[in-house]
Amino acid sequence: MAGLAAAFGSGAMTNSIAELEDADCILVIGSNTTSSHPLVATRIFRAKEKGAKVIVVDPRKIQLVHQADLHVRHNLGTDVALVNGIMHVILANGWHNQAFVDERTEGFEELRGVVEQYTPERTAEITGVSVEDIRTMAEWYAKARASSIVYCMGITQHTTGVDNVKSLANLAMLTGHIGRESTGVNPLRGQNNVQGACDMGGLPNVYPGYQAVNVPENREKFEKVWNAKLSDKVGLTIPGILEGLNSGSVKAVYVVGENPMVSDPDIHHVEKALRSAELLVVQDIFLTPTAELAHVVLPGASFAEKDGTFSNTERRVQRVRQAIKPIGQARADWEIIQDLSTRFGYPMNYESPAAILDEVAQVTPSYGGITFDRLEGDGLSWPCPNSEHPGTKFLHAGRFSRGLGLFHAIEYKPPAEVVDVDYPFWLTTGRVHVHYHTGTMTRNSPSLHEEMPEGFLEINPQDARTLGVKSGDTVRVSSRRGEVLVRVDLTTRVRQGMVFMPFHFVESCANILTNPAHDPIAKIPEYKVCAVTLEKAA
Amino acid sequence: MVEKIKTEVQQLLISGKIKGFLGLREQHGQVGPYLFTDAQDLEGMVIGDRLKPGDSRYPLNKQLMRIARCYPDEVFGVMVRGCDERGLRTLFGSNQLNPEKVVSVGIACPQELADACECLKPFPDEFVAGEPAEARSFQTVAKLDAMEIEDRFKVWLAEFSRCIKCYGCRNICPMCYCKDCTLESRDFLAIGSLPAENPIFHLTRAIHMAGRCIDCGLCNEVCPADIPLRTLYKKIADIVEEEFHYRPGYGEAGTRPSFKILGEDLQH
Ligand code: SF4
Ligand code: SF4
Numbered sequence: 020m021a022g023l024a025a026a027f028g029s030g031a032m033t034n035s036i037a038e039l040e041d042a043d044c045i046l047v048i049g050s051n052t053t054s055s056h057p058l059v060a061t062r063i064f065r066a067k068e069k070g071a072k073v074i075v076v077d078p079r080k081i082q083l084v085h086q087a088d089l090h091v092r093h094n095l096g097t098d099v100a101l102v103n104g105i106m107h108v109i110l111a112n113g114w115h116n117q118a119f120v121d122e123r124t125e126g127f128e129e130l131r132g133v134v135e136q137y138t139p140e141r142t143a144e145i146t147g148v149s150v151e152d153i154r155t156m157a158e159w160y161a162k163a164r165a166s167s168i169v170y171c172m173g174i175t176q177h178t179t180g181v182d183n184v185k186s187l188a189n190l191a192m193l194t195g196h197i198g199r200e201s202t203g204v205n206p207l208r209g210q211n212n213v214q215g216a217c218d219m220g221g222l223p224n225v226y227p228g229y230q231a232v233n234v235p236e237n238r239e240k241f242e243k244v245w246n247a248k249l250s251d252k253v254g255l256t257i258p259g260i261l262e263g264l265n266s267g268s269v270k271a272v273y274v275v276g277e278n279p280m281v282s283d284p285d286i287h288h289v290e291k292a293l294r295s296a297e298l299l300v301v302q303d304i305f306l307t308p309t310a311e312l313a314h315v316v317l318p319g320a321s322f323a324e325k326d327g328t329f330s331n332t333e334r335r336v337q338r339v340r341q342a343i344k345p346i347g348q349a350r351a352d353w354e355i356i357q358d359l360s361t362r363f364g365y366p367m368n369y370e371s372p373a374a375i376l377d378e379v380a381q382v383t384p385s386y387g388g389i390t391f392d393r394l395e396g397d398g399l400s401w402p403c404p405n406s407e408h409p410g411t412k413f414l415h416a417g418r419f420s421r422g423l424g425l426f427h428a429i430e431y432k433p434p435a436e437v438v439d440v441d442y443p444f445w446l447t448t449g450r451v452h453v454h455y456h457t458g459t460m461t462r463n464s465p466s467l468h469e470e471m472p473e474g475f476l477e478i479n480p481q482d483a484r485t486l487g488v489k490s491g492d493t494v495r496v497s498s499r500r501g502e503v504l505v506r507v508d509l510t511t512r513v514r515q516g517m518v519f520m521p522f523h524f525v526e527s528c529a530n531i532l533t534n535p536a537h538d539p540i541a542k543i544p545e546y547k548v549c550a551v552t553l554e555k556a557a
Numbered sequence: 558m559v560e561k562i563k564t565e566v567q568q569l570l571i572s573g574k575i576k577g578f579l580g581l582r583e584q585h586g587q588v589g590p591y592l593f594t595d596a597q598d599l600e601g602m603v604i605g606d607r608l609k610p611g612d613s614r615y616p617l618n619k620q621l622m623r624i625a626r627c628y629p630d631e632v633f634g635v636m637v638r639g640c641d642e643r644g645l646r647t648l649f650g651s652n653q654l655n656p657e658k659v660v661s662v663g664i665a666c667p668q669e670l671a672d673a674c675e676c677l678k679p680f681p682d683e684f685v686a687g688e689p690a691e692a693r694s695f696q697t698v699a700k701l702d703a704m705e706i707e708d709r710f711k712v713w714l715a716e717f718s719r720c721i722k723c724y725g726c727r728n729i730c731p732m733c734y735c736k737d738c739t740l741e742s743r744d745f746l747a748i749g750s751l752p753a754e755n756p757i758f759h760l761t762r763a764i765h766m767a768g769r770c771i772d773c774g775l776c777n778e779v780c781p782a783d784i785p786l787r788t789l790y791k792k793i794a795d796i797v798e799e800e801f802h803y804r805p806g807y808g809e810a811g812t813r814p815s816f817k818i819l820g821e822d823l824q825h
Binding site for chain 1: 587722741751781782783
């Protein structure tokens with residue numbers, strides 16, 4: 020999100036999901052769309068049916084490859100180089116949109132300077148993608164009437180995650196494929212409400228609506244509404260909290276709806292940090308591995324037990340309605356937080372989620388016109404600044420949120436950890452269709468569990484032969500951080516020299532292996548690349 | 558149209574002939590199934606034409622089976638279109654619902670919907686609302702039948718390659734009522750990967766719909782991969798009719814298919 024915010028001034032999907040259907044070219048990069056965002060995949064299928072060119076850029080042969088006009092398997096972590104190479108070809112052929120660049124952007128000359136260095140030949144060498152494919156991608160993407168980029172964690176979960184996103188933003192601005200219907204740069208958010216959590220200021224540096232905490236006017240505004248003194252310091256990210264626990268500067272942690280004991284890189288390190296907390300409070304709907312370490316567990320209510328709103332990946336705010344009363348001692352998250360706050364000496368007395376949304380509208384310009392009574396039916400997409408506003412289908416029409424779109428000239432940097440003689444295999448991680456994240460919910464579902472009861476490691480049959488393992492055998496996978504035992508699945512979905520593991524399974528936890536090295540700005544760890552070694556387990 | 562249904566339902570409820578009426582209700586800008594139990598409160602009742610005819614249909618008979626299981630002694634009313642009536646008959650025939658405990662309230666579908674569905678009988682035998690539309694033949698099947706068999710197979714493989722194995726087609730199907738589903742059995746199908754095992758997953762389901770599918774099209778509508786499932790099952794129904802002279806849900810109410818199921822004699 021940081022990358023898009025820097026380039027455009029707003030960090031969210033620029034266009035709505037349904038618009039994808041009418042794109043003429045869709046570039047899917049770092050998104051296993053059919054597994055992770057199947058209803059977005061529906062739109063890609065429909066676009067394809069209408070004749071759109073679909074380009075899938077993914078080291079793995081994911082399901083969407085069946086629908087692709089071109090599948091490109093680049094080396095892990097070489098996205099910046101690839102996009103620079105594509106832009107090089109576009110510029111060399113004059114396929115860019117000069118008028119758009121002139122009127123709507125800044126920083127073009129710097130970009131051109133860097134991009135010139137990425138000749139197709141050099142790009143091919145770094146990325147492993149053929150010169151011909153680079154040219155085809157450039158031509159299809161640039162020349163289409165409306166091209167759309169779809170990306171996900173395959174782009175962000177790198178030490179160069181923000182650079183990767185900025186590169187995609189560069190590509191869209193260079194060709195003018197932004198600010199119009201069926202174009203744009205579209206990050207897919209996984210959780211039904213992760214966009215909403217960010218919108219509400221669930222980030223260390225902003226108040227609701229991405230209003231920075233260190234801007235004095237913002238602080239004053241919130242101090243007035245909340246009638247309290249507020250800090251002007253940016254808070255800690257998850258890596259920062261874990262470091263603080265280790266060094267003793269952080270004493271207590273309150274975890275709401277997260278499961279870092281499965282989801283964070285280098286689990287051994289996470290466990291050590293969490294165990295050193297003087298107070299660990301976990302609020303969740305199930306007793307997760309993280310909750311098992313907690314001093315206090317607060318049972319939250321599930322989606323079916325509460326009222327409120329969710330904001331989805333296309334910025335659409337929709338109602339969720341209580342279907343059943345909370346079971347046992349469970350309570351809605353807002354009620355728990357309200358009570359905690361009151362006991363800490365700052366009384367909160369919201370009557371209902373509707374009352375909270377009214378306050379959101381009061382302090383958050385992009386939610387200014389969003390109230391419960393306007394959310395019947397399909398909901399509203401922000402920005403929706405006032406009560407007459409119909410919501411916004413796509414962003415940046417005529418003007419970027421930050422004014423001019425900003426090009427970032429970006430050099431390719433290799434991943435933090437690369438293969439060597441001791442750790443000769445590239446490991447990448449991801450999701451499968453039947454499980455969500457750490458499986459807190461999905462692994463408790465009998466039918467989903469039955470569909471995929473355990474983790475696995477995808478390995479190319481050639482590599483398996485060299486190692487002397489057959490399908491179903493167990494291997495020991497080791498990285499510099501730890502080792503796990505896991506069953507192998509022989510498949511050409513992965514190339515030789517590369518292996519893949521889903522990260523949902525605590526008993527064969529991919530994140531014991533992954534590298535906590537993270538992006539300097541977004542602090543997102545490099546889940547998508549690390550080096551491992553394999554041996555057949557006895 | 559809905560007013561006529563309301564009047565009918567009101568009378569049925571007031572007379573005590575039915576305990577409740579399973580229909581559709583619009584609430585919060587969405588249409589969903591609803592069990593109306595109070596003759597004085599039929600507000601929001603709709604027939605499921607939100608933006609265009611039949612766009613908000615649900616497998617009401619499937620829900621009726623659940624309700625009937627909880628209240629086996631009560632009589633319930635249910636809204637039926639042509640396909641739903643075929644469904645009821647077939648479910649009566651396989652003892653999933655008791656004809657004594659169900660009162661259907663019929664509506665005839667408009668021509669636009671009948672065309673889109675290629676429906677052989679777009680109205681129930683009796684209906685209180687709507688005008689009967691003309692029947693339509695299976696053009697989609699004819700088109701595929703005109704292709705060489707290898708090409709046809711290729712078309713289907715390509716369609717199935719999009720399947721994300723959400724089981725939506727099975728879950729919404731008013732005729733899928735088995736407790737154990739072959740589609741989830743490791744003994745028959747590969748599990749755990751995407752797309753669903755191609756073409757075995759789809760052919761397995763297709764075979765299981767033989768003699769059952771009443772051509773409501775809900776599977777097709779719900780499929781997030783836009784796989785033309787209905788066309789596949791229409792073809793299956795054609796084959797069954799050719800071989801066994803039976804098409805589920807057509808013909809006189811209560812008539813049994815003219816073939817016997819293996820081992821059936823032994824049960825009697
Ligand atoms: S059309 Fe589809 S949903 Fe309807 S009965 Fe046939 S298989 Fe089931
Ligand atoms: S509804 Fe469509 S995508 Fe889902 S399992 Fe059925 S065929 Fe596959």
